[in-house]
């Protein structure tokens with residue numbers, strides 16, 4: 323039987339691309355997001371290409387919702403042994419203007435969310451003595467980002483979580499790695515960054531800083547995700563895999 327993967331934040335953007343790619347790799351996909359209509363569109367795309375998928379509406383920050391969604395996925399396609407922690411939110415504010423509420427919401431979604439989802443899925447990976455966890459962090463965690471101290475901090479913690487889980491879960495046959503995107507254009511999140519004036523526009527100014535001379539696309543991240551989720555990446559864990567066109571980040 324093929325493997326079953328859960329991709330969070332998969333209704334759009336990078337998560338959608340990862341879901342489509344893992345489905346092409348032969349996995350059955352749980353397409354999880356707050357946006358159920360978006361999930362259903364992605365499920366339809368996967369099915370139209372001959373794959374298997376189910377739409378799961380849940381907030382990654384709500385343990386009961388995540389548990390219910392993972393139970394449905396397991397019932398539909400069997401144990402979940404591949405997890406892509408992609409869902410996240412962004413936000414822009416000067417450090418001095420950040421409120422407790424804004425800080426807490428960022429940490430609740432971007433850090434506690436992956437903590438919850440990973441804990442809920444882990445039993446299946448342990449039982450299978452095999453698992454792949456791919457976390458989406460951000461290049462902002464490596465470089466810092468203006469007016470994004472809360473976002474960059476939440477993503478820096480994802481890198482630390484990745485390294486810690488690699489140590490704890492490696493002996494159980496489970497790998498955990500992270501991809502820190504920068505400038506993956508055409509997603510809602512990247513559009514928010516453009517609107518906030520944090521992405522160099524016109525685009526050729528941005529492109530000039532990228533050795534391969536183009537901005538990133540969701541499929542670029544999906545390609546790395548596919549490899550990290552594969553059998554062949556079993557000796558790779560705890561790593562931060564830059565998929566950024568060669569841009570210098572630190």
Ligand SMILES: NC(=O)c1ccc[n+]([C@@H]2O[C@H](COP(=O)([O-])OP(=O)(O)OC[C@H]3O[C@@H](n4cnc5c(N)ncnc54)[C@H](O)[C@@H]3O)[C@@H](O)[C@H]2O)c1
Nearest residue numbers: 331335336356381382408409410460503505506509510511
């Ligand atoms: N696009 C970039 O350049 C870029 C750069 C750095 C990091 N990232 C990271 O990559 C990931 C995907 O980014 P994207 O650009 O595709 O973002 P996006 O905003 O286009 O998509 C994120 C998805 O996550 C979902 N989501 C948000 N909160 C959720 C919650 N509580 N529960 C379930 N789903 C939720 C949204 O509904 C949305 O569909 C994010 O973690 C982001 O921080 C992206």
